[in-house]
Amino acid sequence: MKKILVFTAIASSLLFAKSEMQTCKKCHPLIVEEFQNSMHKKSSFYDDEIHRAVWNKHPSKEKGDYSCAKCHAPHGTSEEEIQQGISCSTCHTIQNIEHHAQSDSNIYSKESKTFFSAEQGRESQKVTYKQESSFFGLNKTTVGSPYHDIDYTNEKFYTGQVCMGCHSHRQNSQGFTLCKTEESGAKHRENNCITCHMPKIKGSATTIRKTQKHAFHGFAGARHNPKMLAEHVGLDFEKTKNGFSIAVENKAPHDLLTHPLRTVELRVNLIRGGKTVPLKTNSFAKTIGYDNKPSMPWLANSVVSDTMIKADEKKIVAYDTALHSGDTLEVQLGYYIVSPEVLKDLNLDTQDELKKFTILKQRYFTIE
Ligand code: HEC
Numbered sequence: 001m002k003k004i005l006v007f008t009a010i011a012s013s014l015l016f017a018k019s020e021m022q023t024c025k026k027c028h029p030l031i032v033e034e035f036q037n038s039m040h041k042k043s044s045f046y047d048d049e050i051h052r053a054v055w056n057k058h059p060s061k062e063k064g065d066y067s068c069a070k071c072h073a074p075h076g077t078s079e080e081e082i083q084q085g086i087s088c089s090t091c092h093t094i095q096n097i098e099h100h101a102q103s104d105s106n107i108y109s110k111e112s113k114t115f116f117s118a119e120q121g122r123e124s125q126k127v128t129y130k131q132e133s134s135f136f137g138l139n140k141t142t143v144g145s146p147y148h149d150i151d152y153t154n155e156k157f158y159t160g161q162v163c164m165g166c167h168s169h170r171q172n173s174q175g176f177t178l179c180k181t182e183e184s185g186a187k188h189r190e191n192n193c194i195t196c197h198m199p200k201i202k203g204s205a206t207t208i209r210k211t212q213k214h215a216f217h218g219f220a221g222a223r224h225n226p227k228m229l230a231e232h233v234g235l236d237f238e239k240t241k242n243g244f245s246i247a248v249e250n251k252a253p254h255d256l257l258t259h260p261l262r263t264v265e266l267r268v269n270l271i272r273g274g275k276t277v278p279l280k281t282n283s284f285a286k287t288i289g290y291d292n293k294p295s296m297p298w299l300a301n302s303v304v305s306d307t308m309i310k311a312d313e314k315k316i317v318a319y320d321t322a323l324h325s326g327d328t329l330e331v332q333l334g335y336y337i338v339s340p341e342v343l344k345d346l347n348l349d350t351q352d353e354l355k356k357f358t359i360l361k362q363r364y365f366t367i368e
């Protein structure tokens with residue numbers, strides 16, 4: 001008897017997992033299409049090769065304790081649930097967030113068919129579906145969704161707090177903080193995680209109630225659609241006594257890149273008389289380690305070095321190359337997803353895709 005119960009529980013959650021996105025797709029096709037290509041959908045060790053590479057070396061793997069699931073695959077511990085990664089209902093049922101030292105936790109609402117969302121002008125509404133007929137029944141207008149109810153009253157969907165249960169911070173078992181995202185990015189309605197990473201772009205949010213725009217669900221980030229974030233980074237040039245300087249401005253309310261695997265680089269090429277000469281490259285990274293030597297994150301107890309460009313920081317980098325009239329400078333700010341010196345340690349050195357340098361922003365300056 002017990003066996004049968006367990007079996008049906010798994011079978012029905014499987015059914016739900018497979019069908020959830022298919023169901024949403026009927027009425028939210030654009031959003032689902034964007035989402036399928038995002039790192040939230042691909043967050044488990046099945047779909048994210050970098051996450052898998054770190055997990056394969058992690059001491060918890062031998063114990064079969066996929067502790068990463070809390071954020072990387074919150075639906076449960078079965079194979080199908082892990083494969084699902086983060087889903088539509090993961091975010092849209094986050095009611096509250098609990099603060100803890102190790103990492104924060106999402107409190108999910110028990111009402112699986114009521115979704116929280118945000119829309120300007122509807123902040124006080126809870127919408128249950130109804131069809132309203134006008135006096136003679138000639139015009140029918142529909143309100144809400146025929147599939148689910150919507151609760152627009154959750155403040156966390158307006159400030160970006162909804163993102164913080166997973167993104168705020170994470171400590172390893174030594175109590176050492178591996179990564180963090182400052183609270184200040186999830187406080188203001190005009191400028192927060194959602195306004196930058198889910199900008200409103202063309203296309204209707206639903207097929208039923210047409211809108212001009214919808215919130216981008218591909219979640220622009222380091223791995224997908226970085227160019228959508230380029231406007232939040234500034235690159236400027238100034239002539240100095242001995243040469244010139246380049247200012248890099250991070251307008252994000254968090255480290256330019258938050259994950260300790262990344263390395264940011266500023267590259268400058270001098271184009272003179274038809275020839276391109278690379279000048280010095282500057283690297284920005286945060287290296288964590290054990291007793292001041294770089295280590296895997298679960299062993300780390302200290303920050304070995306930290307030159308990462310901080311929240312709202314403007315870094316000025318000086319160059320002592322004298323410039324001539326007619327010179328052009330090609331300035332590139334970009335990054336490696338996995339710092340080149342770590343690729344081998346993670347057995348990722350065979351993957352050409354990960355050796356690529358991604359340019360986030362590029363500018364040219366011509367000397368008069
Ligand atoms: C049968 C059609 C239908 C299906 C299926 C459906 N929705 Fe909706 N949904 C709608 C409509 C219509 C609206 C807009 C309601 C309004 O604006 O009054 C909506 C609105 C929403 C909103 C809030 C939008 C806002 O205005 O901020 C969210 C969130 C949402 N749906 C999520 C989902 C998810 C997740 C699924 C799949 C589990 C899903 N929907 C399945 C029709 C549907």
Ligand code: HEC
Pocket residue numbers: 039048050051052054055058060067068069070071072103104165166167169170179223258259260261337
């Ligand atoms: C508290 C939530 C949380 C937990 C628990 C967690 N992660 Fe993450 N992880 C994140 C977030 C958020 C990111 C996105 C990058 C960032 O914010 O720095 C991420 C990114 C990563 C990345 C980079 C992936 C990429 O696409 O480049 C790796 C690797 C990773 N995590 C490994 C792990 C492993 C291994 C575990 C379990 C031992 C784990 N994480 C547990 C939240 C978490």
Ligand code: HEC
Pocket residue numbers: 039040042043044048051070071072074086090091160162163164165166167193194197198219220221222223224225
């Ligand atoms: C249930 C946990 C969870 C929630 C809630 C969550 N995230 Fe994430 N997010 C993650 C994890 C885990 C990753 C890393 C996935 C990976 O690379 O394996 C991630 C990655 C990202 C990335 C990097 C994408 C890329 O291409 O590099 C961005 C940007 C992001 N999240 C933004 C947000 C925003 C904005 C919100 C709130 C609307 C949010 N996240 C809510 C867990 C979460």
Ligand code: HEC
Pocket residue numbers: 160163164167181182183184185186191192193194196197221222223226229230232233251252253254256257258259262335360
């Ligand atoms: C002013 C715009 C802005 C705001 C607000 C903002 N970000 Fe970002 N975010 C950026 C930029 C720019 C990058 C760098 C993108 C790149 O290099 O590809 C970034 C990168 C990220 C990444 C990828 C980090 C990595 O190492 O892979 C995550 C995750 C992320 N942001 C989450 C958040 C969360 C969560 C919030 C809210 C607390 C937030 N962001 C608020 C602009 C913003």
Ligand code: HEC
Pocket residue numbers: 021024025028031032035040086087088089090091092117118119157162194198205206213214215217
């Ligand atoms: C990482 C968290 C997260 C995930 C996962 C997520 N959403 Fe959303 N979604 C949000 C947030 C936050 C908003 C509110 C954006 C805003 O300010 O309008 C939103 C808005 C919406 C809207 C209203 C869009 C608009 O522009 O009015 C719909 C519809 C929706 N989501 C459906 C979905 C569907 C369907 C999925 C799965 C394919 C999904 N969401 C996955 C966080 C998420």
